[in-house]
Amino acid sequence: MTIQLKIEHLTKKFKSFKALDDINITLNSGEVLGYIGPNGAGKSTTIRSILGILNPTSGKVEIFGQDAFTNAAKIHEKIAYVPGDVYLWPNLTGGETIDLLLKMNNQKHTSLTDDLINDFDLDTSKKNKTYSKGNRQKVALIAAFSTDAEIYIFDEPTSGLDPLNEEIFKKHLKALKKSGKSILLSSHILSEVEEVADRISIIREGKIIETGTLEQMQYLTNTLIEANVKNSPTEIKNIKGITNLVIKNNKVSFQVNADNLNNAINYLTSLGLVSLRSTKPTLEQIFLQYYKMSGDNNE
Incomplete structure (x- = not known):
């Protein structure tokens, strides 16, 4: 099992506020890591640090053995990311957007893309400005699942989806895991995390308060x-x-x-x-x- 993501003693301060306080996280190949905590706990700051958007105050984030901040452009070629709030070009159709997102990541529209569009029941002929929040999420998810990446980062990915589409999301996530991909899943839907995660990290006020398998946590509670x-x-x-x-x-x-x-x-x-x-x-x-x-x- 290969470590794809390693966060060591990561601290991030915004002036006097410490958003992340000496956190340590690893993500292995073929593993789903659930990352949970309430709003303001530090989940999004962690993800922005992983994506190289934020430079750590101290500590380090390494992806594929490279520094996530200084090598962000190269690393992003092997990462797929879906945020909880998806904003799309209003005058493009859903289909045009999916193809554009794939092209931006040097990927192509394949038969898998068509299968995903069918699974998520997305009308790709409609313009993005007519889409509900759930349909905007579908566009991002279809593009991400169509991407051949090594690490997939999902930050509240099923926000706005109905229960049927949540099940479809989990089906495709499990397929990624089976193929050896690494997945970081941050979600407020704890039953979703419970079902798919191999390990879970709980963050509170910028600190990791527990990491382990569900079975290990059940034993301790x-x-x-x-x-x-x-x-x-x-x-x-x-x-x-x-x-x-x-x-x-x-x-x-x-x-x-x-x-x-x-x-x-x-x-x-x-x-x-x-x-x-x-x-x-x-x-x-x-x-x-x-x-x-x-x-x-x-x-």
Whole structure:
């Protein structure tokens, strides 16, 4: 597995404001890295640094082993990028725009482009000024997926798309991954990230507060337990690590951290288990828990 993108100790200041604070990120070949955080956390600043638009205050960003800022023009030949807000030439048609975007990146309209137009159900004969936000996103996505790049950067790519087109986006993203491409996906749709990402980085106030696989993050956070037992479970409140405890007759539900999960299960077993259901936290629950642990009461 080859490291395609490496960010080391990246800090970016705007006067006295520190938008990025000593962040470290790697993106490997054939990998989808989910990059999540609320508005203002530093995601867009990170992406602009990767694209060579912003020069780091300190630290470095390397793509294909080259400095992302000083070698931006050369690096961009192997990068496809889709922002969350797409602005297009108003008097060009969607089809003309797709072909122009491809030509600007030394690419050609192929049968894959036609398949993408059909999949996303885009009327390419209409002018861009008549398109909704979702259709403008489709134009950018079709151009990006038609591009033979090494790294694909998606920043809120499905903004404005309906659920059907979100599924089409995920289908083509998975095809890129299968072909060995590297993908950085920044999205507020956490279920989307959860489904496709190999690893996830969570950023808060310019700092990476956690990076890992979903499974690793699930282990570090609470598990939901729902059980029905033969004897009264009231003493479970004395087990450490249990939160959100609800007891109704011989039915009990609670959340428990990984360190105390076995103690809780053993206690329930001693009461005579009738039924037991264990639910791992979703990425959304993990995200909210990490922000709560980090002292952010607004998320």
